[in-house]
Amino acid sequence: EPEVTQTPSHQVTQMGQEVILRCVPISNHLYFYWYRQILGQKVEFLVSFYNNEISEKSEIFDDQFSVERPDGSNFTLKIRSTKLEDSAMYFCASSEYVLAGGWQETQYFGPGTRLLVL
Amino acid sequence: RKEVEQDPGPFNVPEGATVAFNCTYSNSASQSFFWYRQDCRKEPKLLMSVYSSGNEDGRFTAQLNRASQYISLLIRDSKLSDSATYLCVVIANQGGKLIFGQGTELSVKP
Numbered sequence: 001e002p003e004v005t006q007t008p009s010h011q012v013t014q015m016g017q018e019v020i021l022r023c024v025p026i027s028n029h030l031y032f033y034w035y036r037q038i039l040g041q042k043v044e045f046l047v048s049f050y051n052n053e054i055s056e057k058s059e060i061f062d063d064q065f066s067v068e069r070p071d072g073s074n075f076t077l078k079i080r081s082t083k084l085e086d087s088a089m090y091f092c093a094s095s096e097y098v099l100a101g102g103w104q105e106t107q108y109f110g111p112g113t114r115l116l117v118l
Numbered sequence: 119r120k121e122v123e124q125d126p127g128p129f130n131v132p133e134g135a136t137v138a139f140n141c142t143y144s145n146s147a148s149q150s151f152f153w154y155r156q157d158c159r160k161e162p163k164l165l166m167s168v169y170s171s172g173n174e175d176g177r178f179t180a181q182l183n184r185a186s187q188y189i190s191l192l193i194r195d196s197k198l199s200d201s202a203t204y205l206c207v208v209i210a211n212q213g214g215k216l217i218f219g220q221g222t223e224l225s226v227k228p
Contacts, residue, residue, distance in 0.1 A: 033215070033216075041220075042205075042220045042221065043156075044218070048214060089159075106167075107164075111160070
């Protein structure tokens with residue numbers, strides 16, 4: 001069964017450093033997402049991406065964050081200058097298509113990258 | 119008011135029990151509704167979509183009441199393997215972003 005993969009599984013970094021989290025969505029999927037989950041809190045939407053551009057982003061997704069699809073398979077989330085409060089589990093998700101009216105094909109989540117900022 | 123609000127947990131039940139989870143959402147224009155399951159330190163996984171007519175998948179039954187903006191999940195004959203956090207999830211607009219509730223933890227004991 002096809003699955004979303006993410007690397008690395010864990011990342012420890014110093015405050016102020018740049019990190020890049022990598023995701024390989026399911027190959028025929030067209031919509032890509034990043035979510036994060038701070039320990040003990042709910043899963044929060046960060047950004048959605050379609051047709052090589054951001055479709056929607058949340059308030060969390062400020063100028064320190066960026067996303068890119070550098071080739072046909074990878075989808076990356078970059079945090080330019082990490083803060084302590086960026087420590088969280090970051091999940092990538094992908095879906096096949098979004099139907100008009102908001103109904104949507106299932107989003108498949110990757111296993112996540114646990115980021116710890118010291 | 120929270121966008122998606124769930125029963126606070128945890129729920130501790132014996133094997134074989136029936137357990138019900140409730141969820142309310144604030145945006146009346148919400149389009150799609152789901153229950154996801156999340157095991158400890160793992161990714162959310164889709165359990166089932168929720169339709170206006172209600173739907174059932176084996177031991178799991180989901181209901182949606184658009185007028186009350188209320189979603190429910192019923193688990194019958196609970197198994198040890200049902201122990202997890204159950205997430206109520208809503209899509210509010212055509213962008214497809216998922217809005218998650220806080221989750222309700224279920225622990226099924228022998």
